Amino acid sequence: MAQTKKVTKKPSSTKRAVDWNEALRPLLKKYRGRKHPLAYQNAYQLIVMIVLSARSSDAIVNNQAPALFAAYPDFNALSKAEPEALYPLIKGPGYRHKAEYIIGIAKDVAATGVIPEDIDRLTQWKGFGRKSANVYMSQMGLKAEGIIVDLHTLRVSPRLGIALSDDPKKMEAELMERIDRKQWHQAGMALTFLGRETCRPTDPHCDECLMNPVCGFYKKKKK
Structure with missing residues (x-):
């Protein structure tokens, strides 16, 4: 009868998986309640500034925003603007497209009277992708998606x-x-x-x- 060779199991070299919910606790504690660096005052300003921040810096957008919002204080005012009128106020990478995007968003909100609160609807806006929607939803305290x-x-x-x-x-x-x-x-x-x-x-x-x-x-x- 053939002898069965005993196989000795080697200790597993697999590393223990990190519990990221536990590992992130110190970081979450450090930044709990920290507001986004964009210096917005309301939902309208945040949405516009998020669009303007693409390929730009928060510091530049914060510097441009006061003049823009003085001229166009809400969605209704911005919805009536011509893109060319915004160019001097939002100079920077992609400013022509950004002007069209924020006017388009303003027209949508002015027409419906509603700012969307879900990611699918928010990302239907041109110039407003998942990152933008997640930033907006987090700052507005909406349900995370x-x-x-x-x-x-x-x-x-x-x-x-x-x-x-x-x-x-x-x-x-x-x-x-x-x-x-x-x-x-x-x-x-x-x-x-x-x-x-x-x-x-x-x-x-x-x-x-x-x-x-x-x-x-x-x-x-x-x-």
């Missing part, structure tokens, strides 16, 4: 290891799988602030980062 993925999130998430895709939609889906829905708005803003303040494109401040205990980038850097 997604997670903000901006340039900062696209850099920070793969470094941490929480999401690896370089495609914004796929990254958002990864984040939504790993983070409890009740934290989606807060987590999106927290990751963005982490990228703005600590996890910089060059010379990230890893040693002072709250996330370095679980950060793959930091662990490789320390080897």
Whole structure:
């Protein structure tokens, strides 16, 4: 009778998966209640400023906004504007398209009398994608339907290891799988602030980062 060779199992080399809801707690605590850097006063201003911030900086938009809102204080006023009248007020990358986008949005809201509160309706506006909708919904305290993925999130998430895709939609889906829905708005803003303040494109401040205990980038850097 043939002898059966005893196979000794090797210890598993699989690393324990990170509980990202637990790991993110210090970061969420740090940025809890922090308002978006866009200096808006109401929903109208926030929507317009979100559109203007594409391929621009919050600082530039904050500087342009007072003159724009003095001339066009609400959706009704903006809906009656001609794109050319806005050009001097919103100079910057893509300003011609942005003028058309914000006037189009204003016409829609002026006609319906309603600002949408769901992501499907918000993203029907030209110039207002998922990132824009998620920013708006988070700042207005609306029910979360997604997670903000901006340039900062696209850099920070793969470094941490929480999401690896370089495609914004796929990254958002990864984040939504790993983070409890009740934290989606807060987590999106927290990751963005982490990228703005600590996890910089060059010379990230890893040693002072709250996330370095679980950060793959930091662990490789320390080897």
